[in-house]
Amino acid sequence: MALTSRAARTRSSIRPSLQVHGYRPDSNGTRRERLTALAFILPALLGFSVFYFWPTLRGFYYSFTDFDVFNRPTWVGLDNYAALLDDPTFWNAMKVTVQYVVINIGTQTVLALLLAVLLHRLTRSVLVRSVIVLPYLISNVVVALVFYWMLDAQIGITNQFLGWIGLDAIPFFGSQDWAIPTIALVNTWRHLGYTALLIFAGLLMIPDHVYEAGRVDGASEWKMFWRITLPLLRPILALVLVITVVGSFQAFDTVAVTTAGGPADATKVIQYYIFDLAFQRYQFGYASAVSVVLFLILASVAFVQLRLMRANESDVA
Amino acid sequence: MHLVTHSAPRRRSRARRAVAAAGAALLLTACGSYGVDPGADADTGTVTYWLWESAQLPAYQQCADDFEAQHPDIDIQIEQFGWDDYWNKLFTGFVANSAPDVFANHTSRYGEFAERGLIVPIDEYVDRDRIDLSKYVTGTTDLWVGPDGKRYGLPKDFDTIGIFYNEGMTEEAGVTREQMENLTWNPQDGGTYEDVIAHLTVDENGVRGDEPGFDKDNVRTYGLGLGSAGAPFGQVEWSYLAMTTGWWYMDAEAWGTEFHYDDPRFQQTYAWWRGLIEKGYMPPLAFTEGGAPDQQVQAGRYAMVTEGSWQTANFGALEGVDLALAPTPVGPEGHRAAMQNSLADSISTSSQVKGAAWEWASYLGSVQCQSVVAEAGVVMPAIASTVDTAKEALGRTGFDISAFTDQIDAGTTFPYPAVLKAAEVQSxxxxxxxxxMAFNAEPDALTPMNEQLNALFE
Known part of the structure; x- marks a missing residue:
């Protein structure tokens, strides 16, 4: 589900930039066309309003209340937000989350770009493409649990190997220093193929004649990567980054099935903290305030990224 | 459809108003649904029952079949979910008014349900049906008296703590069964308990923990295993030690509001326990993420672990290791100590069939059902007269469970310290x-922690 809808979104946002000729974006069409358009959009709109827009509104409202779900929310104004500023766990969660995002997105984007370019320049095999996306098809929980056991400090297979080459056992999930990098890299492993595939789709849109021209001018592969591939890939890369950064900020499941926020809050990412507050401590008002802050952060991150990378313009045309 | 007949700007404002009106209506309806559904008292119908323990499912299904035979107009529907999912599902069940009529409840959780009126007190039912509370194992019924002094469940089983140890390893080390059953402990030098732990620890070169040349950084087998830092109550981790010093968690047996984590007796105990890591006798806390203690025991990484009686069947089924069971050590005040907890079944306030629900809940805590449970040999049933059957059934796992029951007979068990705001305390x-435990802070950090806990209840 997530795969198809995300892929669809990617495609639809690419197309307008390619079909600028003879297309007036401000055109409203005839009434009949408008009705047809409405009919097409209605199912999605309904789902969006019921499952996204309405809960978001309610979340905003609850963030100004004291609410335990069972009793009527009481209005407390900005108290939750004030408490948030003094909450060391919240700031720790922010720090941990940013750490996670930097490691996860950094490694994932670089490796995915590398993989996509290799795919593009070396092979067009459908088999290779499917193999690359395989980790993404495995459930997050399964991936997390398998790594959790493989990376166990005492009986995990990874530390057996480390032992054979003379290294000390590393408590990957148990050490406060290792836990976040470990979780970030586990998710890099899982999302790498999918991200590479998105970038690969972007690469396919770069016309071959640009590379031919480059080759005629005697440009090396390395030079063509920096001068042709990267600039022409920019809108896709911007989109991929927005999707992956937003997704990365919402890391939850890997933490939930492995460390549950521990040891000593070292992996208590912001989404896990929200879950902990709401569903284990019944502080729905406060949890909503934290969610609103996360929402604002993500919205501005996405906005800044799109702006900086001029994602709505393409250099291809 | 009439929207499109108007001109564009007007149409938009209309549409906006319509959305606003719909939104306001939704807000109003949403506001009307708070509070707990009072339910009803029907005596017949379908009773849904939830439990988390999969190993006990067959026994309770048997109870349900027997119960339905006696009560043809009541249907029992059992559903089982693992521990972690259980509480989340139960919570959403309460919110969505689809909670089970009867469900297995835990001492650490029911206080909050009772406080919010989500479960019903059963005092009236108990009086009406003249239930004899003395038939239960000592201490189990009191655990189910809530913060308001009312009773929220009839105990159905009980658990306590013991030491599971690898008998192959003790024999090799020359530690006898008798020694294991007469361990002593104190927070200064650790007594014979520490001696045995040290002696059972073996490094990669085969040197024991109490021998010269022991390499504490390359340990093959730790004398004592570790599952977690034991927050907040150290049920299987450290409570069996702290409680032999005369210490108690808080200012009341249960539902206290002032905590005693600043007491030197507790902090000394904790410091001694942590010291085992420094000495190389217990694994660092960082090693505890990953495989569970039973897996580590099976892999020969731990010579002994302190665990709950609910793990008896699980440890008995471990292949390739020969395990035995010993009671917890005798402490400075001259007695042993072990936490005793009990599970009970609670009835949801929102149940439409509370009459039938009570019939079922009381049947679960009756001799008939508990005999079936005892026979299954998974847990120790709370009805005293069935304990012998359970001893025999659990004895088939190869363990002598008198290590558990002797402490109850001797009165050295202490109840699970139930508190309100349990999730906050935990956090x-x-x-x-x-x-x-990770050596990022000293044991005196437990004093400010205690102040934080007290502040929760101010």
């Missing part, structure tokens, strides 16, 4: 205790 204590 505060695990952060601090994990830092202490």
């Amino acid at each position: 505060i204590t695990s952060s601090v205790m994990e830092n202490v």
Whole structure:
């Protein structure tokens, strides 16, 4: 589900930039066309309003209340937000989350770009493409649990190997220093193929004649990567980054099935903290305030990224 | 459809108003649904029952079949979910008014349900049906008297703590069964308990923990295993030690509001326990993420672990290791100590069939059903007269469970220290205790932690 809808979104946002000729974006069409358009959009709109827009509104409202779900929310104004500023766990969660995002997105984007370019320049095999996306098809929980056991400090297979080459056992999930990098890299492993595939789709849109021209001018592969591939890939890369950064900020499941926020809050990412507050401590008002802050952060991150990378313009045309 | 007949700007404002009106209507309806559904008292119908323990499912299904035979107009529907999912599902069940009529409840959780009126007190039912509370194992019924002094469940089983140890390893080390059953402990030098732990620890070169040349950084087998930092109550981790010093968690047996984590007796105990890591006798806390203690025992990484009686069948089924069971050590005040907890079944306030629900809940705590449970040999049933059957059934796992029951007979068990705001307490204590166990903080950090806990209840 997530795969198809995300892929669809990617495609639809690419197309307008390619079909600028003879297309007036401000055109409203005839009434009949408008009705047809409405009919097409209605199912999605309904789902969006019921499952996204309405809960978001309610979340905003609850963030100004004291609410335990069972009793009527009481209005407390900005108290939750004030408490948030003094909450060391919240700031720790922010720090941990940013750490996670930097490691996860950094490694994932670089490796995915590398993989996509290799795919593009070396092979067009459908088999290779499917193999690359395989980790993404495995459930997050399964991936997390398998790594959790493989990376166990005492009986995990990874530390057996480390032992054979003379290294000390590393408590990957148990050490406060290792836990976040470990979780970030586990998710890099899982999302790498999918991200590479998105970038690969972007690469396919770069016309071959640009590379031919480059080759005629005697440009090396390395030079063509920096001068042709990267600039022409920019809108896709911007989109991929927005999707992956937003997704990365919402890391939850890997933490939930492995460390549950521990040891000593070292992996208590912001989404896990929200879950902990709401569903284990019944502080729905406060949890909503934290969610609103996360929402604002993500919205501005996405906005800044799109702006900086001029994602709505393409250099291809 | 009439929207499109108007001109564009007007149409938009209309549409906006319509959305606003719909939104306001939704807000109003949403506001009307708070509070707990009072349910009804029907005596017949379908009763849904939830439990988390999969190993007990067959026994309770048997109870349900027997019960339905006696009560043809009541249907029992059992559903089982694992521990972690269980509480989340139950919570959403309460919110969505689809909670089970009867469900297995835990001492650490029911206080909050009772406080919010989500479960019903059963005092009236108990009086009406003249239930004899003395038939239960000592101490189990009191655990189910809530913060308001009312009773929220009839105990159906009980658990306590013991030491599971690898008998192959003790024999090799020359430690006898008799020694294991007569361990002593104190927070200064650790007594014979520490001697045995040290002696059972073996490094990669085969040197024991109490021999010269022991390499504490390359340990093959730790004398004592570790599962977690034991926050907040150290049920299987450290409570069996702290309680032999005369210490208690708080200012009341249960539902206290002032905590005693600042007491030197507790902090000394905790410091001694943590010291085992420094000496190389117990694994660092960082090693506890990953495989569970039973897996480590099976892999020969731990010579002994302190665990709950609910793990008896699980440990008995471990292949390739020969395990035995010993009682917890005798402490400075001259007695042993072990936490005793009990599960009970609670009835949801929102149940439409509370009459039938009570019939079922009381049947679950009756001799008939508990005999079936005892026979299954998974847990120790709370009805005293069935304990012998359970001993025999659990004895088939190869363990002598008198290590558990002797402490109850001797009166050295102490009840699970139930508190309100359990999730908050858990969150505060695990952060601090994990830092202490990871040597990022000293045991005196438990004093400010105690102040934080007290502040929760001010």
